[in-house]
Amino acid sequence: MTLRACGLIIFRRLNTGLAAKPQDIEFLLLQTSYGQHHWTPPKGHVDPGEDDLQTALRETEEEAGLGRKDFNLLDGYKKEMIYKVNNKPKTVIYWLAELKDYNIEIKLSNEHQSFCWLNVDEACEVAKYQEMQEALREAHQFISTNK
Numbered sequence: 001m002t003l004r005a006c007g008l009i010i011f012r013r014l015n016t017g018l019a020a021k022p023q024d025i026e027f028l029l030l031q032t033s034y035g036q037h038h039w040t041p042p043k044g045h046v047d048p049g050e051d052d053l054q055t056a057l058r059e060t061e062e063e064a065g066l067g068r069k070d071f072n073l074l075d076g077y078k079k080e081m082i083y084k085v086n087n088k089p090k091t092v093i094y095w096l097a098e099l100k101d102y103n104i105e106i107k108l109s110n111e112h113q114s115f116c117w118l119n120v121d122e123a124c125e126v127a128k129y130q131e132m133q134e135a136l137r138e139a140h141q142f143i144s145t146n147k
Helices: 052-064 120-126 129-144
Strands: 005-014 025-032 042-047 071-083 088-099 112-118
Touching: 005 052, 005 129, 025 052, 025 088, 025 120, 025 129, 042 052, 052 088, 052 129, 088 129, 112 120, 120 129
Parallel strands: 005 088
Antiparallel strands: 005 025, 005 042, 025 112, 071 088
16 A cells, blocks of 8 residues: 655745845755654645645644645645655655745644754755655746746
C-alpha cells in the first residue's frame, strides 16, 4: 500500500511593490522533533474519509497553528511527489498558500521543534531531499510568474 500525505507550501512576501525581488519571497519550513530532524512544509498523512486538500488544511493547522483564514490558496499550483520511505512508495501532494499577515505567529505542535522563514535558496539548502528542493523552486517560479 502506498503511503499518502498532503500539505501546504506556505510563503510570505517581504515586499509586494514594484521593487520586489526574488529573495523577498520566504517559505515556511518546520523541523521535525523525531528521526533525522529534517525540514519540510507542514504536511501529514490522509485520515480515513478525508480528501487530500482537507488533509493539507488540517495538518497545517495542527503543525503550524495556521487556519484557513490565515492564508490564500493559489489556484493552479499542485505538486505531487512520489518517492520511497523505508522501501515503501509514498505520495506527497502540496498546494501553495500565501500568508495574509506577514507577522502571524507560528504555533508548533510537538511533532516539530523549530521553524524558519527562508528565501528559496536558503530553503533548498535546508531541505535536504531533491524532491523537496524541486518543489520549492517550482513554487517560487510559479509565484514569480503569477503575481
